[in-house]
Amino acid sequence: xxxxxxxxxxxxxxxxxxxxxxxxxxxxxxxxxxxxxxxxxxxxxxxxxxxxxxxxxxxxxxxxxxxxxxxxxxxxxxxxxxxxxxxxxxxxxxxxxxxxxxxxxxxxxxxxxxxxxxxxxxxxxxxxxxxxxxxxxxxxxxxxxxxxxxxxxxxxxxxxxxxxxxxxxxxxxxxxxxxxxxxxxxxxxxxxxxxxxxxxxxxxxxxxxxxxxxxxxxxxxxxxxxxxxxxxxxxxxxxxxxxx
DNA sequence: TAACACCTGTTC
DNA sequence: GAACAGGTGTTA
Numbered sequence: 001x002x003x004x005x006x007x008x009x010x011x012x013x014x015x016x017x018x019x020x021x022x023x024x025x026x027x028x029x030x031x032x033x034x035x036x037x038x039x040x041x042x043x044x045x046x047x048x049x050x051x052x053x054x055x056x057x058x059x060x061x062x063x064x065x066x067x068x069x070x071x072x073x074x075x076x077x078x079x080x081x082x083x084x085x086x087x088x089x090x091x092x093x094x095x096x097x098x099x100x101x102x103x104x105x106x107x108x109x110x111x112x113x114x115x116x117x118x119x120x121x122x123x124x125x126x127x128x129x130x131x132x133x134x135x136x137x138x139x140x141x142x143x144x145x146x147x148x149x150x151x152x153x154x155x156x157x158x159x160x161x162x163x164x165x166x167x168x169x170x171x172x173x174x175x176x177x178x179x180x181x182x183x184x185x186x187x188x189x190x191x192x193x194x195x196x197x198x199x200x201x202x203x204x205x206x207x208x209x210x211x212x213x214x215x216x217x218x219x220x221x222x223x224x225x226x227x228x229x230x231x232x233x234x235x236x237x238x239x240x241x242x243x244x
Numbered sequence: 245t246a247a248c249a250c251c252t253g254t255t256c
Numbered sequence: 257g258a259a260c261a262g263g264t265g266t267t268a
Contacts, residue, residue, distance in 0.1 A: 003262055044263080061263045063252080075252090093251045095263065127245085136264080143262050190262065193254075212262090233246075235260080 002060035004141030005184025006195050007041050010066055013198035015039040025081040030100050031056055043106045043140025057102035061095030063194045110141035118174045122162040130158035131232045145190055145212045148237050150177040152211040157243045158236050211237040
């Protein structure tokens, strides 16, 4: 489910409803009795702040959901009773985590990084460009769906060694990364299998996808059959004719 | 980079 | 029954 746009969607919703609420009861005792100050996002990590040096952090990995209201499900892994309602963390595949003051290493946020910063990052890298933009320690927030779509928009072959791209291509790619991420946020994220927002509702970016999972279907630009390869262990979709 | 591991559910 | 899945960490 969860790339930057999905986490951002949940963050915006929780920011509206949780701030000012007190945690009554929680599996993580540190936050009991504390008041939600703000909700923020770092890359794909969501953080609920309960005061100085007290963050409740979530990583959704593949199937995490953070839902305010409703009832627990068979995949509910953590429950937070707040003064105004209940927050459930569900995660079918159990890859996700919930931690107090989590530590992680992230590059600059994909929506904030500058062209210059992006150029410096990729200038000498030999790894394929798709693997580079999905490396959270380089830039934070881009996952498989939006990486595929951004590369299609920029007409760049996902296998291209990063350092072989021209500056012009790299700056175009960054603008396309931001474009698809912003569009993802606009449509409330991508709901292909498990993702739902903080109110249990799906997003609609899947109706606007460029190439992700469109193998054997016609390229939306040139009608050529979209190919699927595996890169870095991830399904990778591209048009061999218009992504050079 | 690749292969595999972590899990469970859905699709081929 | 195998392959695959919005992620990431470890091991060769």
